[in-house]
Amino acid sequence: MNSRAATGIVRRMMPDDLNRVLEIENLSFSMPWSRAGFEAELAKPYGRSLVFAEDGRVFGYLIAWRVEEDLHIANLAVHPEHRRQGIAEKLLRHCLEADGDAAWAGLEVRVSNAAALTLYRKFGFCPTSLRRAYYSDNREDAVIMTKDLPPPITRNPNGVV
Numbered sequence: 001m002n003s004r005a006a007t008g009i010v011r012r013m014m015p016d017d018l019n020r021v022l023e024i025e026n027l028s029f030s031m032p033w034s035r036a037g038f039e040a041e042l043a044k045p046y047g048r049s050l051v052f053a054e055d056g057r058v059f060g061y062l063i064a065w066r067v068e069e070d071l072h073i074a075n076l077a078v079h080p081e082h083r084r085q086g087i088a089e090k091l092l093r094h095c096l097e098a099d100g101d102a103a104w105a106g107l108e109v110r111v112s113n114a115a116a117l118t119l120y121r122k123f124g125f126c127p128t129s130l131r132r133a134y135y136s137d138n139r140e141d142a143v144i145m146t147k148d149l150p151p152p153i154t155r156n157p158n159g160v161v
């Protein structure tokens with residue numbers, strides 16, 4: 001996949017995706033989630049585990065938790081060689097639309113993570129507070145970002161707008 005704009009699909013994460021997801025996770029984070037962590041996500045009834053795939057190969061993923069009216073973005077990463085092709089944007093848009101009946105979305109992000117801060121701002125997330133020394137590896141602060149979601153105009157039985 002070399003083109004600037006990625007043309008794959010967003011779909012549910014499957015157990016067979018985990019080797020590639022872990023590869024991307026380990027390339028992307030100083031405190032990566034474990035395989036057991038991702039396996040637990042696949043089993044959570046309130047978990048939303050998505051991948052972006054093209055020609056059967058995974059290039060990015062997003063994990064979210066839907067608890068009542070709240071949608072929490074828990075993890076999002078794109079393979080370093082395939083960034084700036086709109087993959088995170090596709091994953092985030094799909095997630096927000098699929099849970100279009102949620103009232104609120106939120107997440108934490110490192111204060112130094114300019115790429116993610118810019119992405120979330122582009123989606124209308126606003127910084128609402130700071131969690132001091134939230135990340136245990138370097139005691140970096142987390143920015144809490146939230147976004148009010150507009151009420152859906154129409155809704156099908158699965159809650160998808």
Ligand SMILES: CC(C)(COP(=O)(O)OP(=O)(O)OC[C@H]1O[C@@H](n2cnc3c(N)ncnc32)[C@H](O)[C@@H]1OP(=O)(O)O)[C@@H](O)C(=O)NCCC(=O)NCCS
Pocket residue numbers: 028029075076077078079082083084085086087088089090108109110113114115116118119120122
């Ligand atoms: C943050 C991350 C998920 C973005 O993924 P991506 O697929 O490259 O993002 P997209 O191509 O969809 O970019 C969408 C928008 O985000 C912003 N953005 C993304 N990367 C950026 C960067 N390096 N610098 C500035 N803005 C950036 C831009 O507004 C961009 O829109 P534009 O291309 O029209 O300017 C990716 O950099 C990543 O995996 N980082 C490591 C893991 C991580 O930090 N995850 C987030 C944890 S909270």
